[in-house]
Amino acid sequence: MKNNLYNYILTIADNSLILAQRLGELCGHGPTLETDIALTNISLDLLGQTRSYYQYAAKISGENKTEDDIAFLRIEREYKNCLLVEQPNTHFGFTIARQYLFDVYHLMLMEKLQQSPDETLAAIAKKGIKEVSYHKRFSSDWVKRLGDGTVESKEKMQEAIDALWRFTDELFFMTDAEKEMAKEGIGIDVSEFKSTYYEEVSEVLKEATLAVPESKYFTKGGKEGIHSEHMGYLLADLQYMQRTYPNMQW
Amino acid sequence: MTIIENPEIQANLIPILKTVSDPEIPVLSVLDLGVIREAVEKNGIVHIKLTPTYSGCPAMDVIGDDLKTAFSEIGKKTEVKLVLSPAWSTDWISEEGLKKMEKYGIARPLSESHDKDVLLGNKKMVKCPQCGSTNTHLVSQFGSTACKALFKCDDCQEPFDYFKCLK
Numbered sequence: 001m002k003n004n005l006y007n008y009i010l011t012i013a014d015n016s017l018i019l020a021q022r023l024g025e026l027c028g029h030g031p032t033l034e035t036d037i038a039l040t041n042i043s044l045d046l047l048g049q050t051r052s053y054y055q056y057a058a059k060i061s062g063e064n065k066t067e068d069d070i071a072f073l074r075i076e077r078e079y080k081n082c083l084l085v086e087q088p089n090t091h092f093g094f095t096i097a098r099q100y101l102f103d104v105y106h107l108m109l110m111e112k113l114q115q116s117p118d119e120t121l122a123a124i125a126k127k128g129i130k131e132v133s134y135h136k137r138f139s140s141d142w143v144k145r146l147g148d149g150t151v152e153s154k155e156k157m158q159e160a161i162d163a164l165w166r167f168t169d170e171l172f173f174m175t176d177a178e179k180e181m182a183k184e185g186i187g188i189d190v191s192e193f194k195s196t197y198y199e200e201v202s203e204v205l206k207e208a209t210l211a212v213p214e215s216k217y218f219t220k221g222g223k224e225g226i227h228s229e230h231m232g233y234l235l236a237d238l239q240y241m242q243r244t245y246p247n248m249q250w
Numbered sequence: 251m252t253i254i255e256n257p258e259i260q261a262n263l264i265p266i267l268k269t270v271s272d273p274e275i276p277v278l279s280v281l282d283l284g285v286i287r288e289a290v291e292k293n294g295i296v297h298i299k300l301t302p303t304y305s306g307c308p309a310m311d312v313i314g315d316d317l318k319t320a321f322s323e324i325g326k327k328t329e330v331k332l333v334l335s336p337a338w339s340t341d342w343i344s345e346e347g348l349k350k351m352e353k354y355g356i357a358r359p360l361s362e363s364h365d366k367d368v369l370l371g372n373k374k375m376v377k378c379p380q381c382g383s384t385n386t387h388l389v390s391q392f393g394s395t396a397c398k399a400l401f402k403c404d405d406c407q408e409p410f411d412y413f414k415c416l417k
Binding site: 044048126127134 | 305334335390394417
């Protein structure tokens with residue numbers, strides 16, 4: 001049971017860590033000063049949530065682990081984030097599409113998780129919900145602005161949505177740890193809000209005058225540790241300090 | 251604004267707590283900010299419960315260290331515990347804190363419904379802390395720290411921070 005809870009926490013937290021890392025890459029590189037600050041602010045919120053989850057996971061691991069061990073010292077196969085969040089910041093349209101497609105899911109998950117009988121998870125979710133709803137407001141605004149913008153912005157936004165669409169289904173795929181925790185009433189059955197998710201996303205895409213992708217081809221694997229080719233590079237960047245100077249601290 | 255839950259703070263500890271401020275808004279003490287959820291002395295150790303404004307607020311670690319330093323200077327040991335629940339709300343900032351904040355150049359948070367309006371750019375309601383005009387506009391939903399948004403006054407042309415409402 002403890003092992004399931006540990007894995008379950010990582011399933012949620014790794015999404016936040018990896019997305020925070022991706023957004024952090026944009027620090028000083030955002031297309032405008034305002035979006036640069038916004039994306040790194042979102043990154044910081046996600047990293048804060050990650051820390052709370054990892055501290056909890058470290059506590060229940062029973063192995064004298066710290067949050068840093070969990071964040072930095074795992075091998076690629078041990079990260080449980082979905083494929084969507086590890087996709088690169090190809091262009092601003094991709095950054096926004098990735099953010100939006102994740103934010104809708106993330107908020108739905110937080111809303112359920114805040115009712116979990118597990119007090120720590122519920123507290124993290126309650127705190128996070130305020131932040132995540134703000135993220136969604138930002139990303140959905142940009143989806144609409146770019147989609148319903150110039151010919152070029154629309155083209156790029158559509159390109160990003162089309163390219164990332166195949167990663168959305170994985171959000172609702174349940175790993176064994178998720179199934180077990182849902183059965184125990186602590187975890188959330190994410191498959192339950194799949195249709196609501198697609199309804200909401202389609203609504204916003206329509207408002208943004210974008211086409212809702214019809215492709216039924218989906219990829220998965222990240223949640224079980226089978227990541228895309230981008231993950232190795234991301235981890236090299238994320239882990240290099242701990243790998244070069246083991247146990248170093250701020 | 252009212253404080254929803256009165257944290258248990260021992261009166262003799264208040265003068266010390268007042269000396270510890272938020273490193274990012276140095277005019278506000280941790281008491282003004284409402285992040286101290288408990289401060290009691292038991293068996294010679296000061297137990298403090300601290301709640302973050304935002305999950306990733308980098309000021310929290312610094313505040314924790316500052317609290318320990320402040321109490322160690324009067325020879326007291328401190329244990330600081332971070333608590334997440336109930337989640338911090340801008341309603342917990344004291345009236346005195348709000349006044350200090352405005353004087354410092356940060357516009358105070360509006361009520362929840364008005365906050366949504368101004369952050370979506372629908373209404374002009376945020377008062378410029380420099381000249382008092384409400385003829386202001388949103389520059390960015392995200393500002394210099396997680397808790398603030400960036401505004402500009404269309405009368406005096408000064409840019410300023412607006413402390414976002416968080417409930």
